[in-house]
Amino acid sequence: MSYNFDIVGVSPVWNFFKHQQYVEQSPERSCAYLGSYQCTLDGFIEATSLIYKKPDWDWDTVVGEMVSFWLNAGDHVGQWKKELAQAEETSLIVGRVANFKSLRSEFEGLIVD
Numbered sequence: 547m548s549y550n551f552d553i554v555g556v557s558p559v560w561n562f563f564k565h566q567q568y569v570e571q572s573p574e575r576s577c578a579y580l581g582s583y584q585c586t587l588d589g590f591i592e593a594t595s596l597i598y599k600k601p602d603w604d605w606d607t608v609v610g611e612m613v614s615f616w617l618n619a620g621d622h623v624g625q626w627k628k629e630l631a632q633a634e635e636t637s638l639i640v641g642r643v644a645n646f647k648s649l650r651s652e653f654e655g656l657i658v659d
Contacts, residue, residue, distance in 0.1 A: 547604055548646040551590075551612045553626045555640050556633045557581070562640060570599045576648035581638035585627040587616045590641050601645065608643050 557565075562581045569579060578597055582589030591609055594600075616623060630639045 547607065549603070549608050549611045550644045550646065551608070551615045552642055553585075553622065553639060554579075554642045556626070556629050556637050557640050558634060559636050559638055562638050566598075570597070572599075574648065575601060576645050578643045580641040580643065582641070583638060585623065585630050585639045587612060589639075593641070594643075601648075603643075603645055611643070612641075 559581070562579070566579060566581075569575060569577070578594075578601060580590050580593035580597070582593050590612055594605060594608065626639055630637065
């Protein structure tokens with residue numbers, strides 16, 4: 547399976563929590579969102595264990611994708627670290643993991659013949 551990881555923003559904890567409650571209803575979903583109080587690779591890896599209804603994905607591969615992102619997107623990560631530092635104290639940095647196979651199935655389901 548193929549996965550993608552990216553940092554998508556900074557969010558107040560409460561907003562992230564509400565979004566998680568909505569998104570995590572389906573373990574068959576194509577994306578998972580991770581929140582961390584620190585913009586660090588370790589913070590995001592630890593956040594994978596906090597996903598309540600974790601999709602049946604290859605999480606070792608997901609972590610490998612996160613490491614690859616961290617090694618190749620230094621400027622991007624640095625910018626998000628600055629944004630998090632400027633945000634309210636009760637904010638999280640949010641990352642998204644996408645499962646391409648599930649995402650493709652979702653998109654194909656939208657196509658009407």
